[in-house]
Amino acid sequence: MSGVLIVLALIKILIMVGFLLNMAAIATWADRRQGAMVQDRVGPNRAVVFLPSIVVQLLFVLPPALFATLAGFTAYRGVRGPGAAEAALMGAELAIFVGWFSLLVLCFVVRRKGAANALDEMVGGWAPRSILVTGLALHVAAFVALSMVPAGSWGVAARGMNGLLALVFAAVGIYSASKVPEGKVGIRLAGTLHAIADTMKMIWKEDFIPPRGDRLLHSLAPILAVFPVLVTCAVIPFGRTLCFRDANGNGFDFADLKTVAPAMTSAFQCPRGTAVPLQIADLNVGILYIFAMAGTGVIGAAIAGWASDNKWSLLGGLRAASQMVSYEVAMGISLISLLLIYGTIRLGPMVEWQSTHTWGIFVQPFAFILFLVALLAETKRVPFDQPEGESEIVAGYFVEYSGMKWGMFMTGEYVEVITSSVLLTVLFFGGYALPFLQNDGVRVAFGDTVLFTYKMNHVAVVVISMLTFFTKVIFVAWMQIFIRWTVPRFRYDQLMKLGWTRLLPLALANMLVTAIVVLAVDGHSDIEGALSFAADVTQALLAIGMVAAVLAFFFGLVEPVKRQKILLSTAQKFAAAAGGVRMRPRQA
């Protein structure tokens, strides 16, 4: 293994571990905040840092200034070669997006806090919906206009559009900084500071070990609970394979990092040169490694329950052990049907199969449900959180833990949420695959009829695939947290019954049926052709659904909530006369 590969592997590990830990910290906040929003409460958003206004202004100016500098540098240097068209398009679309989004934010801010100048008044007077529609229209117009630019003028267009982007970024940064009030400004970041405050609290808290507990095992258990969920992600492919060319002919070294293969075919293999898969370790046991590592997660909970010298924690540890062992069986067998179709247990080829055919959830919807249920039980989250059922056994296996050891169990739980979302994404939601996005650009095709093609730069495709993967993971984690706030906890006998008498037989039946169907279809080219056409149709439906979801999100957001005002009690009438709840400056 050469030095450059080691450096690249370290970078990949950093990306994955950084993503997991950061998302876990954010998930602790998101879980509480989401539950609060479901239950009509505000939730954690009181953690605050007071900064002088100049610092806040810098915070507002610096990120846009950084992007503006990047765009300005691109415009100054110019882009040559095939990348110029994309640079122009990206610059234009980004400038339009930043423009309409900032105007929308400004419009809402003005409507909430009042206008400070003529520009504010004008923007506040616009209808939010019309800002959004105009922005979308501009997006399409820019795409059409730039695709009509002749190949000779791509460089000029790239310069112009990136210059425009730099101007937009600079304007947004400076104008938003000018809106920062004088004096001390409280920064809340929607409550995400709570995660930091909680961590600081947990680090300084007393680390209590029960006097008759096992000191060694008590300290070992949190490590054993966190470690397996972190290493699970070692085999997850989080982006398309990066292809490098060997420019100087002495093998792959640091100098070759600059020569990313520019032109790609739609196939997954690199044409020539070195392929760097965006996957920390490409093990040939693939999914088995994940099961092996996830299986050791039970040891942490069981040891914690045993070492605490507490009947409740012992009960919790026992429950955790039996639950996780039970559901591991159903989880593994429910996936076999999927593996029969993918024809591999390595995760990279699985995602490639889903990218060229269709997402796993369409070929095995039943296996998806079984796997999702088993996975929820495996992560010990609601509705399967009997190991830590507060109403019965206080906090289950970590009842005797405090401080950062408890925090490690909590981190482990939330990393597990992210890890399980990663697994669901890779197995059922196509991993990094986007509908119709091939290795060389967008290609909309049904069977052999090609409707639309758009060539793209290799780096752009890889970056988009990475962003796709992480976005999907965040979305799936969000959905998982919703299940927590919707479903009440099962009873323990119901849990065991569900695992052994429902999930396991259903998974076995699904496996048998799938095996028979796969054998029956194998070799019949007409059925396979029809199936691959159906796969393309599902891709089209997915693409339409995604675009519709994003549009619905933005259109739903700009429409104000309508509510009836009912004044019932005399207290309310008095409060209405007094102006309702009033904002006042903080007292000491």
Next chain:
Amino acid sequence: MAVKTETTPWTKPAGKPIAGKAVPRPARSAQVQAYLPELMKGLGLTMRHFFRNTKQMVLGQKPDPVLESLSEGITTIMYPEERRPYPARFRGLHRLTLRDDGSPRCVACLCCSTACPAQCISIEPAEYPEGDARRGYERYPGTFVIDELRCVFCGFCVEACPCDAIRMDTGNHPVPYDSRDQFIYRKDLLMSFASRDGQQLTENPRHEPGDATHPGITREQAGH
């Protein structure tokens, strides 16, 4: 009424009559048993709440939690910044009302401290100096101390006061402090408070000795 039930795994003890009112078990229909349709319904409900509330927070449209306490939506008051308006008759911290010249209206009659069930008011009366028009007619509080930690906010002192000199209309609720000393409110502090609309005086007229409306009676005429 005792109801004979058939023996199922869910009735305990099996076959024995249940004392009291029998609650019918919900129907175990296929839809309920399948669990997934109901789960999706539940997810839809929680998501509706989530999106509506999130949208209100993002757009700054949080409903007023006091005015719309009975309607749906977030009803949390973000306390130090947002204040619930107290009712007009809310009994807050005390204040001593002033005369037009800025001196306290209190004549140190000790009615309030006598009426106080918590015995948290302490007054030391003092005579006006020789030559003052009020000397011989009334006294003033040399010290006026209220222990707000002892106070039960019953309002008896306000009712007992014959001169409208003590009021509880500041609209401030008791404030938490670090030490007990800080709860001892003295005359100067009590005189510095204003009512909720900023008044330090009262609307009730006060007939000072020397005024045309003053009957001119003094303590010297008590001995006839």
